[in-house]
Amino acid sequence: MVPLTPKGQKVKSKKYGKIGIFLCRCGTNVADVIDIEALREKYENEGILLVEVDDHLCSEQGVYDFINKIKQSDVERVVIAGCSPLLHRELFTEAIREAGIDPGHLQMANIREQCSWVHYDDHENATRKAAAIIDTSIAKIRSSKPLLLYKTHITERALVIGGGVAGLTAALELADAGIETVIVEKEGFIGGHMAKWDKLFPTFDCSICILGPMMARASRHKNLRIMTLSKVKEVRGSVGQYKVHIVQKARYVDIETCTGCNRCIEICPVEVADEYNNGIGLRKAMVRPSGDTVPLAPYIDTENCIGCQSCAGVCEPKSLRFDEEDKSEILNVGAIIVATGFETFDASIVEELGYGENPNVLTSLELERLINPTGPTSGIVVKPSDGKPPKRVAFLLCVGSRSTRFNRPYCSRVCCTAAIKEAIQLKQHLPNVEIYIFYTDIRTFGKGQEELYIRAANDFKITFFRGAVGEVIHDPINDKTIIRAEDTLLRRMIELEVDLVVLMVGMDASPTNIELSRLLKTPLDENGFFLEQHPKLGPSSTHLKGIFLAGVVQGPKDIADTVAHAGLAASKVKTLFATGQIISEACAPSFDESVCIGCRLCEEACAPKAIKFINTVPTIDIAACRGCGACAAVCPSGALDLPCLTNEQLEQATQAAVRFNPLKPAIVGYLCRWCAYAAADKAGISRIKYPPNVITIQVPCTGRLNIDTILSAFSEGADGVAVMGCHVQDCHYRSGARQARDRVEKVREVLKAIGIDKRRLYFGSVSASEAELFAEQIENFVNIITELGPLGAEISKTSRAFHAQTTKRKVTKSG
Amino acid sequence: MSSSSFPNPVRVLRRGERDEEIIKALKNEGFDINACMQCGTCTASCLSGRWTALTVRKVMRKAALGDSSVLESSDIWMCTTCYNCYDRCPRDLKVTDAIIVLRNLASARGFIHKNHRKVVQILAKTGHAVPINDKIQQVRKELGLPKIPPTLAKYPEERELLAKTLFQLAPEEGDEQ
Numbered sequence A: 001m002v003p004l005t006p007k008g009q010k011v012k013s014k015k016y017g018k019i020g021i022f023l024c025r026c027g028t029n030v031a032d033v034i035d036i037e038a039l040r041e042k043y044e045n046e047g048i049l050l051v052e053v054d055d056h057l058c059s060e061q062g063v064y065d066f067i068n069k070i071k072q073s074d075v076e077r078v079v080i081a082g083c084s085p086l087l088h089r090e091l092f093t094e095a096i097r098e099a100g101i102d103p104g105h106l107q108m109a110n111i112r113e114q115c116s117w118v119h120y121d122d123h124e125n126a127t128r129k130a131a132a133i134i135d136t137s138i139a140k141i142r143s144s145k146p147l148l149l150y151k152t153h154i155t156e157r158a159l160v161i162g163g164g165v166a167g168l169t170a171a172l173e174l175a176d177a178g179i180e181t182v183i184v185e186k187e188g189f190i191g192g193h194m195a196k197w198d199k200l201f202p203t204f205d206c207s208i209c210i211l212g213p214m215m216a217r218a219s220r221h222k223n224l225r226i227m228t229l230s231k232v233k234e235v236r237g238s239v240g241q242y243k244v245h246i247v248q249k250a251r252y253v254d255i256e257t258c259t260g261c262n263r264c265i266e267i268c269p270v271e272v273a274d275e276y277n278n279g280i281g282l283r284k285a286m287v288r289p290s291g292d293t294v295p296l297a298p299y300i301d302t303e304n305c306i307g308c309q310s311c312a313g314v315c316e317p318k319s320l321r322f323d324e325e326d327k328s329e330i331l332n333v334g335a336i337i338v339a340t341g342f343e344t345f346d347a348s349i350v351e352e353l354g355y356g357e358n359p360n361v362l363t364s365l366e367l368e369r370l371i372n373p374t375g376p377t378s379g380i381v382v383k384p385s386d387g388k389p390p391k392r393v394a395f396l397l398c399v400g401s402r403s404t405r406f407n408r409p410y411c412s413r414v415c416c417t418a419a420i421k422e423a424i425q426l427k428q429h430l431p432n433v434e435i436y437i438f439y440t441d442i443r444t445f446g447k448g449q450e451e452l453y454i455r456a457a458n459d460f461k462i463t464f465f466r467g468a469v470g471e472v473i474h475d476p477i478n479d480k481t482i483i484r485a486e487d488t489l490l491r492r493m494i495e496l497e498v499d500l501v502v503l504m505v506g507m508d509a510s511p512t513n514i515e516l517s518r519l520l521k522t523p524l525d526e527n528g529f530f531l532e533q534h535p536k537l538g539p540s541s542t543h544l545k546g547i548f549l550a551g552v553v554q555g556p557k558d559i560a561d562t563v564a565h566a567g568l569a570a571s572k573v574k575t576l577f578a579t580g581q582i583i584s585e586a587c588a589p590s591f592d593e594s595v596c597i598g599c600r601l602c603e604e605a606c607a608p609k610a611i612k613f614i615n616t617v618p619t620i621d622i623a624a625c626r627g628c629g630a631c632a633a634v635c636p637s638g639a640l641d642l643p644c645l646t647n648e649q650l651e652q653a654t655q656a657a658v659r660f661n662p663l664k665p666a667i668v669g670y671l672c673r674w675c676a677y678a679a680a681d682k683a684g685i686s687r688i689k690y691p692p693n694v695i696t697i698q699v700p701c702t703g704r705l706n707i708d709t710i711l712s713a714f715s716e717g718a719d720g721v722a723v724m725g726c727h728v729q730d731c732h733y734r735s736g737a738r739q740a741r742d743r744v745e746k747v748r749e750v751l752k753a754i755g756i757d758k759r760r761l762y763f764g765s766v767s768a769s770e771a772e773l774f775a776e777q778i779e780n781f782v783n784i785i786t787e788l789g790p791l792g793a794e795i796s797k798t799s800r801a802f803h804a805q806t807t808k809r810k811v812t813k814s815g
Numbered sequence B: 001m002s003s004s005s006f007p008n009p010v011r012v013l014r015r016g017e018r019d020e021e022i023i024k025a026l027k028n029e030g031f032d033i034n035a036c037m038q039c040g041t042c043t044a045s046c047l048s049g050r051w052t053a054l055t056v057r058k059v060m061r062k063a064a065l066g067d068s069s070v071l072e073s074s075d076i077w078m079c080t081t082c083y084n085c086y087d088r089c090p091r092d093l094k095v096t097d098a099i100i101v102l103r104n105l106a107s108a109r110g111f112i113h114k115n116h117r118k119v120v121q122i123l124a125k126t127g128h129a130v131p132i133n134d135k136i137q138q139v140r141k142e143l144g145l146p147k148i149p150p151t152l153a154k155y156p157e158e159r160e161l162l163a164k165t166l167f168q169l170a171p172e173e174g175d176e177q
Helices: A036-045 A060-072 A085-098 A112-116 A123-141 A165-176 A192-196 A207-220 A263-267 A310-314 A364-371 A415-429 A449-458 A512-520 A559-578 A601-605 A630-634 A647-659 A676-685 A707-716 A736-753 A771-788 A795-814 B020-028 B041-045 B056-065 B074-078 B084-088 B095-108 B114-126 B134-142 B156-164
Strands: A019-024 A050-054 A077-082 A106-110 A148-153 A157-161 A180-184 A224-227 A230-238 A241-248 A271-273 A282-284 A327-333 A335-338 A342-344 A361-363 A392-399 A434-439 A463-466 A469-475 A480-487 A492-498 A500-505 A507-509 A547-549 A581-586 A611-614 A617-620 A667-672 A694-699 A720-725 A761-765
Touching: A019 A036, A019 A060, A019 A123, A036 A050, A036 A123, A050 A060, A060 A085, A077 A085, A077 A123, A085 A106, A085 A676, A106 A112, A106 A123, A112 A123, A112 A676, A123 A647, A123 A694, A157 A165, A157 A327, A165 A180, A165 A192, A165 A207, A165 A224, A165 A335, A165 A559, A180 A230, A192 A207, A192 A364, A207 A224, A230 A512, A241 A335, A263 A310, A335 A512, A335 A559, A361 A364, A364 A415, A364 A500, A392 A415, A392 A492, A415 A434, A415 A449, A415 A500, A463 A480, A469 B041, A469 B084, A480 A500, A480 B041, A492 B041, A547 A559, A601 A611, A601 A630, A630 A736, A647 A667, A647 A694, A647 A707, A667 A676, A667 A771, A676 A694, A676 A771, A694 A771, A707 A720, A707 A736, A720 A736, A720 A771, A736 A761, A761 A771, B020 B056, B020 B095, B041 B056, B041 B084, B056 B074, B056 B095, B074 B095, B084 B095, B114 B156
Parallel strands: A019 A050, A019 A077, A077 A106, A157 A180, A157 A335, A180 A224, A335 A547, A361 A500, A392 A434, A392 A500, A434 A463, A667 A694, A667 A720, A720 A761
Antiparallel strands: A148 A581, A230 A241, A241 A327, A271 A282, A342 A507, A469 A480, A480 A492, A611 A617
């Protein structure tokens, strides 16, 4: 057993008040690393009123026991030591309420994600750190206040960003359920990538035959409004009450009266490369890529239009509106579904494959357009260099997937089956064509896909080679294309002359995700896709309650998975709306008028403008307040305080985190709950190790920290203090992290002035997905502090100088 | 020992039989052998492999398994260090650097090709890989250059020093051919 208390020492129970501690073994997750029995003994010896150990506190039996044991005891405040509050706080909030205690008096000591999963090979230090984490939680809860509950009305309107198959599925689900829904699509037409495809794997059903009716239904649905050529510019508010600023570009064609006769397109004299067909063929400045578009009406591409107005001359229903202007609109919605899809990998950066130089090297999307009867060649596949039908075609898999070289380490999940599908289609169009598929691993995992793979080889005589292609050699004079590869199964070199090379390009996260993530305050993962709330249990949810994900925006998916994912997102929105209101924990500041000095700093610090001064006294709008605590942090007199994390609680927790930290150097880490705390949890989930010297305290925002708290850590003897939050520009409360950064900088100057090395106070930024960065920063910081030695090591020199000076002054005085 | 009825059963290297030195040396070079997915891009990009028996993918696989026979075979010496594989490896592995590490290991153990050994011996003796023979000396004279260029050839003491240190080769124990 790990010794945690000196023998014979007993602390009186009075000191703690009526606190109960539940130690969760979490199966073996905690208990394998942390000596739970030692912890139990420690707290029993210290005279904690109730100390219980459970195998799985989150199981039904566990929760049942939890409630009953609290009911049977006099416990007034509860600490659960186990997993992260980000995982099960809601569950235990409900449970403790059932047990008759206000959830404000519950603290979760995170000894799993931030202890046992990190220090898994150091049982002793893990147990000692766990004790310190629990001690800090006890200190934090000693003066806890009950939670304020606050009901907000939900605007029962949903916004779907993106009008591809994911967005359409989600929007139709919602609209069918009677929920008013708005689709915002950046292109001129809905349908997304799926509208460009001819046949779908593995059943070869026609893409437009299933998407077409969906689009038509969407455009006529009474609960659905489609905004094309539109973009989200700003998002304000929170779950239930978002205010979304949307900018819609002018179409110049009236959707209501246009009949879709295409005469304007025929007459338009401008011809430019057609990006809809990936640059194959030409289009007009009056744009309508196919006859199946929704809406029917084309739009004018203002960048290329020469303003001849010949379109207006041929338009019978007089639908052209040259005086139309870009529109700007604010939408009130209760929930947002992000369904912005993907972009394909730009194959031209893979130099050795010659895409962009060799006309006979195509991407899978270009081939898809060539095969499609509505495409630029009306469905006739030709060799682009001479216009003749190809005799030999090679498909190259994993172009821009599974590639660390191009920072795309993930599998795009659809290219294998898509290659097989396109190969079969090609064989159906040109029965004599020879087809070779070069793969590293064939991943035909979906329903019916493995069968398709076998059929391709058996019935369509498609040859599969296991081996990636090293280079595609182009001889433009003789119009020859040669590929080089290794048949890794036979260990034989392959040099093959082909007519067409098809690159199966992977799915890239859309570059617009970066801006959207900032607008929505929702983090992206390491590959630029949106980060889901939980990879298994919450794949459509995000860390924010009102924002959901549908389709490839969360990660590569085929159409079947996309539709399932979008359906889940819609269902989540329906569940949210079903109650009509949201009961949320309000964390609005408390106000003590007697000490307010009317300095108005709080008004300035409040990002959502929830504090307004009326007659020298601040009034707080609870509905607008987001509970970040920036006001309490700047309040110089202590008139404002945050009930869910009071100044007193923060200070007590800080003192405990220093005093009970058994390790040297002793470091306190203040982590913002949105980014840094989530990143710390993710480091644990990924089993990334970092030194155990930091005891963390969760704060709603780093902007909550006042100067006193940081200084109190040092006066208590902390060797270092780390303040870690979001990247400053991504702060969930807009300005909190920036305020914290500036404040930390000021305190560093103060430290310097009193002779403490300013490196002892650190401000770091990580996003919720950057677990490695978090561990790296902690490790670096601990190394710096270790090098500096214990707090005060640097003072001796300065203080000697100081004393010398003061003595001198004394001498002069007396003299 | 083996009860297999196959003529040449593949022997799985157990812990202890694996050449940990190879694995460690590659790791130190930053070459993560487990990241390799044996896709064959390296072999397909290999200039030398088109004409010789060099299969880079196979070399890497053997090295990953800690199979010391990779040091004994002449394959690793067939690489021209053109860095094509290094450039194109989808897993961003430092393939060419790994081959150089393997060569270093092989030389340390005395697995040096006869001709390579000769080149080093000439270097140690003359200071040049291509010695300055009479013909070259004649050309130099015609060009108005000094007979011996200001290289190692001119400084016999330095050359001897290098011959004692840098040009020292492991004994021919494992020399093949």
